[in-house]
Amino acid sequence: MIAELLLILLTAVLINNPVLYYFLGLCPYLGVSNKVDMAFGMGMAVTFVMTVAASLTWVINNLIIFYLNTGYGIDLGFLRYIIFIFVIAGTVQLVEMFLRKFFPSLYDRFGIFLPLITTNCVILGCCLWIDVKGYNLVAGQEGVAVSWKFLQALLFGIGNGLGFTLAICLMAGIRERLNFSDVPRDFRGVGITLIVAAILAMAFMGFSGIGG
Amino acid sequence: MAEKSAQPGSMERFINGILPENPVLRLVLGICPTLAVTSTVKGAVTMGLAATFVLFCSNFFVSLLKRFLQPHLRILVFTIIIAMFVTIVDMFLKAYVYEMSRQLGPYIPLIIVNCIIIARAEACASKSKLLPSLADALGMGLGFTLALCILATVREILADGTWLNMRVMWDSFTPWTIMKLAPGAFLTFGIVVGTNNFIRRKIEERKSSQP
Numbered sequence: 001m002i003a004e005l006l007l008i009l010l011t012a013v014l015i016n017n018p019v020l021y022y023f024l025g026l027c028p029y030l031g032v033s034n035k036v037d038m039a040f041g042m043g044m045a046v047t048f049v050m051t052v053a054a055s056l057t058w059v060i061n062n063l064i065i066f067y068l069n070t071g072y073g074i075d076l077g078f079l080r081y082i083i084f085i086f087v088i089a090g091t092v093q094l095v096e097m098f099l100r101k102f103f104p105s106l107y108d109r110f111g112i113f114l115p116l117i118t119t120n121c122v123i124l125g126c127c128l129w130i131d132v133k134g135y136n137l138v139a140g141q142e143g144v145a146v147s148w149k150f151l152q153a154l155l156f157g158i159g160n161g162l163g164f165t166l167a168i169c170l171m172a173g174i175r176e177r178l179n180f181s182d183v184p185r186d187f188r189g190v191g192i193t194l195i196v197a198a199i200l201a202m203a204f205m206g207f208s209g210i211g212g
Numbered sequence: 213m214a215e216k217s218a219q220p221g222s223m224e225r226f227i228n229g230i231l232p233e234n235p236v237l238r239l240v241l242g243i244c245p246t247l248a249v250t251s252t253v254k255g256a257v258t259m260g261l262a263a264t265f266v267l268f269c270s271n272f273f274v275s276l277l278k279r280f281l282q283p284h285l286r287i288l289v290f291t292i293i294i295a296m297f298v299t300i301v302d303m304f305l306k307a308y309v310y311e312m313s314r315q316l317g318p319y320i321p322l323i324i325v326n327c328i329i330i331a332r333a334e335a336c337a338s339k340s341k342l343l344p345s346l347a348d349a350l351g352m353g354l355g356f357t358l359a360l361c362i363l364a365t366v367r368e369i370l371a372d373g374t375w376l377n378m379r380v381m382w383d384s385f386t387p388w389t390i391m392k393l394a395p396g397a398f399l400t401f402g403i404v405v406g407t408n409n410f411i412r413r414k415i416e417e418r419k420s421s422q423p
Contacts, residue, residue: 021394023247027327030240078303081321082295089288118287121244121325128318186409187402190240194402202395 005155012159015208018122019167020201022129025122029168030193039172041109043165047158049117050126053091054157057084057127058150062137070139084127089118126160170200222347225336229351235328236359237408242328246360247397248319253376256364258312260357262301262320264350267329269297271349274337281338290333291324298323328356359404366400367391 018024025046032042060083068074096114099107117123130136135153137146174196183192220228235241242263249259273293274281281289302320305313313320323329332352337345368374371391373381390396 023244023394023397024322026243026247027241030243078299081299081302081324082292085291085295085324089291118291119325119327119330121322124325125244125318125322128321132318184406186413187406191402191406191409194398194405198395198398198402201393201398202390205393205395 005151008152008155009159009162010210012156013163013166014204015210017163017167017204018125018160019164020197020204022125024125025120025164028116028120029171029197030190033168033171033175033193036169036172036176039168040165043161043168045114046117046120046122046164047161049088049091049095049114050123050161050164051154051157052095053088053123054126054130054160055150055154056087056091058130058135058153060087061131062146062149066137066139084124088123088127092118122160122164126157129160130156167200171197174200220344222344225344226347226351229348229353229355230358231355234355234359234408235331235352236356237405239331240405241331242326242356243401244322245319245326246356246363247394247401249316250360250364250367250397250400251371251392252315253361253364253368255312255315256360257357258305258309259316259319260353260360262305263323263326263329263356264353265301266294266297266323267332267353267356268346268349270294270329270333271337271345272342274333275340275342275345278338286334286338287330290330294329294333295324328352363397363400363404366404367396371396 012018016022019026019029028042028046033039061080065076065080065083068076092114096107099114130153133152133156135149135156137144137149171193175193178192178196187195229235233239236243236246245259245263249255270290270293274290277289298321301323302313305316305320332345332348336348340348365375368376369380370388372387373379373385388396391400
């Protein structure tokens with residue numbers, strides 16, 4: 001059981017890295033990856049919000065929408081995306097208020113990134129991929145512990161956050177050195193960053209196959 | 213609203229979106245779907261049209277509602293409007309082109325957080341009259357579709373030897389599987405952005421050298 005959870009974490013960080021495999025969160029990936037400490041701050045903020053948002057959307061999706069559907073025949077599935085985006089925006093606000101009150105030093109560090117995270121596709125993508133990965137409750141599939149499914153979704157959220165942090169920090173480290181190299185004029189900026197990302201993605205492909 | 217008269221007209225906005233200010237190639241916005249769905253031309257066209265529809269509708273509503281927008285609730289209102297139309301598109305695709313909907317998967321709902329749409333609502337629709345913002349939406353949407361198609365054309369031809377499922381390469385052509393995967397997407401986009409910069413620079417140099 002522990003091994004299975006670890007595998008979910010490892011898969012999300014290395015094999016199916018949200019940035020280099022699913023192309024999620026590319027805007028901050030290209031925008032905030034100039035300095036390693038900025039990149040790390042962004043990564044940590046995303047991990048934090050992602051963990052909270054993934055668990056909250058899982059709870060809403062499975063304990064409210066799913067039970068209303070199976071128990072009372074009320075299908076609110078069409079509201080799912082609107083609820084998700086509301087939850088994410090709310091989470092970001094909450095996290096911002098919470099940090100400002102209890103961890104002012106951390107708040108100063110995250111400050112500028114937090115509002116940006118609402119429109120970061122990593123978070124919404126993670127909440128949507130929980131369904132694709134099968135961590136949601138499914139009608140007719142009895143006997144699976146609700147808490148087990150929740151744990152899987154939670155670990156998936158944390159793993160995706162860490163994977164994003166890893167990818168953005170790697171890129172920031174490379175870009176700090178890239179400043180001193182002679183890049184062809186037209187490829188400076190976005191062009192060379194994307195080509196570096198291609199090489200990174202190729203390197204991450206080497207992880208596929210871990211754990212079968 | 214006297215200062216609004218200096219804004220570009222509808223036609224200019226429409227043309228601006230397609231090439232001079234192409235959202236993907238020039239402004240580098242909305243690149244998550246750009247990379248994810250461009251392994252086939254068909255997927256790229258579907259995504260482009262879906263995003264254009266959402267952009268058109270959201271610009272329409274934001275432009276109508278611009279008097280009532282409160283500064284601090286602005287982004288939330290944009291997002292809700294966008295999420296509503298994305299839900300409509302998602303249901304439409306599921307009902308009529310189920311295969312395509314399955315292939316694109318969660319990237320369709322991810323249109324909600326596509327920066328192009330929020331950026332146009334913020335930069336254009338919430339400040340302009342109805343007609344220019346509709347023209348802007350169409351131009352930006354077509355520009356987005358065009359950029360997606362360019363990327364998808366390169367990737368599909370190299371990865372499968374086909375274009376829109378029609379065979380274009382010779383029979384003994386060895387498919388470049390890597391172009392279908394993530395590294396191929398990053399590489400193609402990087403090279404397309406670089407090439408686009410190169411072409412623009414050449415055109416500008418030619419313009420400035422001629423009196």
